[in-house]
Amino acid sequence: ASSGTVTFAPGQTTQTISVPVLPDSVAEGVEDFFVNLSNAANATIADLRGVGTIIDDDSGTPPIVITIDDVTITEGDSGTVDAQFTLTLSAAGTQQITVDFTTTDGSATAGSDYTATSGTVTFAAGSTTQTVTVPILGDTTAEQDEVFFVDLSNPTNAVIGDPQGLGWIQDDDGQPPAGAFDIVIVFGGGLTPSQQAIFTQAEQRWEQIIIGDVPDINVPGIGLVDDIVINASGVAIDGPGGILGQAGPDPASLRPGTYLPAAGIMEFDTADLAALENNGQLDDVILHEMAHVLGFGTIWSLRGLITNPSLAGGTDPRFVGALATAEYNARFNVNESGVPLETQGGPGTADSHWRESVFTNELMTGFLDAGVPNPISRVTIAQFADLGYRVDMGQADPFVIARTASGGGALLEMPDAVLLDPASVQPLSTSIVSIGGPEDDSVLGEDGNDTILAGDSADYIDGG
Template sequence: MTSPFTIEVRFHGGLTRSQEDAFAEAADRWTQVIVGGLPSVRIDGEIIKGILILAQGVSEDAFGLLGQAGPTDLRHEAPQLPAKGIMSFGAAALAQMEADGTLNSVITHEMGHVLGFGTLWKDMGLLQDSDPADLTFTGPGAMAEYGRLLGVSGPVPVPVESAGGLGTVGSHWRETAFSGELMTTFIDGPGHPLSRVTVASLGDLGYVVDLDAAHPYEIPDSLTLAQPAELVAHTAPIGGGAVLPTIPFVLPPKSTVAQPSPPETPRSQRAVQGPSEELRRQIGSFAFEREEDCYEALGLIDRELIQAVELVGRDGQGDDLLAVVDAWASLISYAVAATYAPHSPMRFPGWTSDVPRRLREMCNRLRHLLEPAARQAKALDYSIGVSFPFGMSVSLGWSTP
């Protein structure tokens, strides 16, 4: 029995409150894309369910290194995913990143390496390095997403950075092919998107991931012809300095903690539910100042909605399904209206292609709840509507005497 995936960041000094907040935000971002639990392990007498990251700020290294980040302890069971890692940065480098607006992106980037991005590729046989000048990542999920990104019909090996030094080569997407993406070697400002290719690559490592939790990302047309590493000079690494990798240790077999299965809830006690209070709290915390906020909020709602829909096919449906459907539609509408309505912080003339696509998928899921709700209410028909800028509505119809 596995537990929901968690990232615990434990601070060991040298960080300001705002810098600690950057670590917390990075952990929250990665737990949005990694959605499956991992076996619990025991390290130094402590049980770790997901991954424990020790974070600290330290005095600057004499050689000008930005810091060190990566996994330190790997689970014994295949696919040997990280259980513990470190993130250590120089105090002056942290202050500079905070001043130039790159801190959140850099911390999120480096936390990706702790999770295994780039740091576990070679050991897992996912890095094709027969040509040192043209390294590629060969995980099937990432190759499929990269092919879609390029607009071709099949999977394409993903270009990996082949220029630079220790901590750069073989552990990042190639800058000349993925300009602006979070997991390249160069971060020059805030707001670098985490693409579906990156999320899929974590799935190739063995994590359970949600591809729809990725940010919208497109490769600039001018860069699609510049994929070979030798065509464009390599830019400076993130933060203007190198980040040393770690050498992880594989835990012994006895480190795995057996998890007792909880008693199964009787079928009669399980019913389809509306949005949880925690989900409502999360959606209420969004500023909705960017279209990406709406897309991310809808992704959070959709993940919990999927679980509700699955329950319809397995267990009891509850006494008032229509109220449940209405609660879901109301929360979806809140996220849409908060972004697009006339008095919202961002007054967009229309929505992007990603938001209506997500809404169409959610409409289809709600239909699976609305059909039994209509039967329950003895209605003759039902409808689900989506309108700009106010979101989603549901209705039932009865015959008139």
């Protein structure tokens, strides 16, 4: 037995308690013990008890693991519809297995969006699946999609591998039919027919993900736009291997209130297009850049969805949309206040992509991982829901963090020259250039409104 007092010095936020576990050679089941907290000074206790699980290693067989799936369900207009969560054992047990469950709020609220539910799930010896039913409350109020959770705790004769199931309630009030979102690609010069076909494939992929119409708007120089018009072309930028291209929404096309764009550009350096196509990377690059035109990373600040941005001196920037945060916490088995954003790469990469060190090969990091899939995860799709789009979460790709045996695939940095937001929605002719490397760099500004960042003391800046 262990007991004592844990002391946090001013400024400290974490401490540890060590409990010695006594080894033996007796085959036995999984066992639990508890660490109870009491008598807090200058603080309150939010979680009174920690659970320690001792996994037996003398039986020659691995422990049985309990997991719970995620559920997406349409709410309905009245009455209730059941969200069925499936609990699965990694193997059948020879004795009864139990685990407690309880629902907790995310952006959905118990009593108005779903019925709070709790209890104990029992697996008879030999069974491997059971279900938990949560009633979803129908209404006729047009609202954003919402999420809640089913939390698992206190297992007997097994261990918990996935402690939380996510319930995604899709609103069906005042929403247009699936397939109503339309991306129109207007091709300029500089693109071959095969490259244009890749743009069309990317358009169709995002139309599978974003499925709801958005309000029509008149855009200067274009006229009435249903959803979004994207001008795509190949242009000369800076030669091979530099800026791949620039992509972003036209600031004049942002819809009042939501800032959802109605027009944008995607320009790629003709010096890089053929090489990207030949090595199979152009598909992912175009998908990635089209997401920026749709608002990923480009309207976040306008919507108040970034905290602690690194380009303003922050060290841990986060996207704080409720739906993407819920998906991130569920996918990564954490409980954090937002989705981590990139801190490296400077303007065009930092603060406008998921953090590479966390998401590695996901499509919307700032780096394209060669030789492995670059999937569109549920977190990315939920981010679009946070922006106000109607989305189909079932269109997410399987997301497995992938690395090569050497510790990482070759990385193609995608400093997108993103047309950034608040103080930063740039004119469409603007490109953002990030200079790196140990050499002495010189950068010339064109007018007094230029912002140029020096990477080291040897850089020379002239803000003309």
